Amino acid sequence: MKLMIDIKSYFETNRNEILRQYFDFLRIPSISTGKTHSEECRQAASFVLERLKAMNCDTARLIETDGNPLVFGELNRNSTFPTVLIYGHYDVMPADITDGWNTDPFEPVLSDGVVFARGAEDNKGQVFFLLKTVEYLVENERLNCNIKWMIEGEEECGSSSLWAFLDSDADALRADICLVCDTDMIDIDTPAIVTSLRGAAIWDITVQGPRQDLHSGLYGGAVVNPVKELVRVLGSLFSTDGKVLLPGFYDEVRQYTPEERIEITQQPFDEEEIKKIAEVESLGGEVGFSALERIVIRPTLEITGISGGYTDEGLKAIVPSYAKAKVFARLVMDQNPSKIKDSLVQYFQKNLTKGVQFECEKEIGLSGYVCNTDSRFFTHMNEVSKQIFGKTPAQIREGGSIPVVAAFKEKLGMDSLLMGFGLRTDNIHGPNEHFSLENMVKGMETIAAFFQQI
Incomplete structure (x- = not known):
């Protein structure tokens, strides 16, 4: 597929500059819990804003709030094209080398093709590759949809400023579908679309x-x-x-039927891996349900x-x-x-x-969220993923929450497509968070194909 070759070539040709920008983003300690790092959060918002301006967005601005600024952008290509809202966040969880990090969490380290830093994956890394992907498509006149951006700075602490914006200006974010890259793959060769969140x-x-x-x-x-x-x-x-x-x-x-519960257990899930990651001898929870069920449907x-x-x-x-x-x-x-x-x-x-x-x-x-798996965008992402990975994505339920997804559905009637490119082992929120450049490129290829062929 020509686009795959182009993206890989683009990444390798511009590798040094891409990594410089990525590392500059990661160096900003944009911790949103408390007010201690308010200025750094503004710096991270400004970084995103400059990338939007670099791709010649029709609109690119900071929206001031009582908390950290929101970053809003619009790329209007053609009124007949569908519009995709890209949602992500530039804020990160607290991190300190005394928490068990091998290196300074805000001084990125590249080792064997893997970047170690706070936010390397969640969510700066995935926001960054989305920015570079759209920038590439605009430069090469291959973007076949309109894009809106909403990148916030309080996802890790409740998204209060975005809630306030939705109460007053929700229509500004109206689109045909929202794309969220803040979830994980099954493994490096197996993509996944999250079909429900708690x-x-x-x-x-x-x-x-x-x-x-x-x-x-x-x-x-x-x-x-x-x-x-x-x-x-x-x-x-x-x-x-x-x-x-x-x-x-x-x-x-909801009480699931025996047949539905069997179907749920087909989702890839390894209890031994969970115990290994958590460093515990056994798992616990509500009796009568498997560990997977306790995480995704209870x-x-x-x-x-x-x-x-x-x-x-x-x-x-x-x-x-x-x-x-x-x-x-x-x-x-x-x-x-x-x-x-x-x-x-x-x-x-x-x-x-x-x-x-x-x-x-x-x-x-x-509230929780369930994806509309009958939408044309869901079908399209399945087709694109098959081109890139040679297989359709696994459809998985997740136990986590992405606060605004349910709000988008409630206030705008807008569904979200939840497809990220991290791995469960990337240790987000913990010490030595990391993100593979191979995953980043796979993400760029997939999203580029999705936007080009939409």
Whole structure:
């Protein structure tokens, strides 16, 4: 296929410049959790903006928000062409060499064709190859669709600025299909299209006790300890067989037929690999379901962090004044995040001992998403992938969430095509995140063919 040869030739001919740009992008510590790296997030947004300008977008601008800027662009080729919205994010998770990195996470290292750095794959690496692919197609007059870009800077912390934009200006993003390259392949030779995602809901829970920390010798046993209360009630939410005991939690969860469950197990999945990556001896969870089913079709309720009292070195004999926890639910289709929150609040109010106060604040709440596998764009991506890889993509369900995908469907009626080119072993969010240049080129070939032949 001529286009494949052109992309590979383009990459090799321009390898040094492509890697220079890619590394410049990765060097920016655009960490979105907290405000410490706000300026670096702006730098990363400006990097994306300059790439949009370089491909002569009709519109390319930063959209100012209460948080990190959004990057918006439009390439209008022909009014008869379909329009594709490309969504991605330039923000990354925190990283420090003391977390187990072999090298500085913000100084990219190329080793045996693999780039190691925070954001190498998630999502800077995949956003970058999309930018270079469209740039190539524009230069060679092979782009046969209109393109809109929405690259945000808060995906790793809830996308609050994008939510605000969708509430006021959603029509600006209206397109025939949204393309998201923020998922994984099965292996280097096997592409995958994600056909469903779980939703997510995050709540900040605070149990407030005395006005300030109190001496446990004077007040312990008389004043209610908020840390003990929080731990006790949280623990009561779970049974020993892995079920969530929150009333109503499973009410809207779909029950799959035996035939459907067998079909789900055909999805490539290796429990031994999961144990190896996690470095655990065994897996656990809801009894009656396989590990794969627990990840892709069952909801979970996770406690992602607890704080309160004194945990530093030495002794501090106190009754703590407060305790906090973050509770994170992965929700499946039809579960309502607001209903789950209401049940959680009622459960705490009923079960907490008198003498403490309770607050529950929602950070985010979104439903699950199921892809329309009958769309012409889905069919087209299958055909293109067969040209590039010699096989159609595996259709897989994922347990993770891409917050805006459900919002695009709800607000714009727009489906999303979820096809990324990373690997599960790329260690995104962890130390020594990496992305293979071979995967990058495969991604460029696939997306170039998709846009040229659409």
